[in-house]
Amino acid sequence: MFILALTYVKPNEEADKHMEPHMAWVREGYAKGWFLASGRKVPRTGGVVFAVGDRAEIEAYVAADPFTIHGIARYDITEVAITTTATGLDVLKG
Numbered sequence: 001m002f003i004l005a006l007t008y009v010k011p012n013e014e015a016d017k018h019m020e021p022h023m024a025w026v027r028e029g030y031a032k033g034w035f036l037a038s039g040r041k042v043p044r045t046g047g048v049v050f051a052v053g054d055r056a057e058i059e060a061y062v063a064a065d066p067f068t069i070h071g072i073a074r075y076d077i078t079e080v081a082i083t084t085t086a087t088g089l090d091v092l093k094g
Helices: 012-017 019-031 055-063
Strands: 002-008 035-040 046-051 073-079
Touching: 002 055, 012 019, 019 035, 019 046, 055 073
Parallel strands: none
Antiparallel strands: 002 046, 002 073, 035 046
């Protein structure tokens, strides 16, 4: 599993200008079966996506995010080998 942590490097107003294309990108990540959960950081300084799949494919997909393309946010990708989960979250185990 991967944790995709994005941090805004431009003001929220700039992020807002690219939010709809970014959200279309997020929806496509779910449609591909790669994204398991996502949301904004609080306070709003970026977001987090829990993802599964091939690292090279995930990295290429992150590079295609409109937030990446337009320099709105930078991503930190962390791979996690989940070994223990709460009941019902076995999908997180690799």
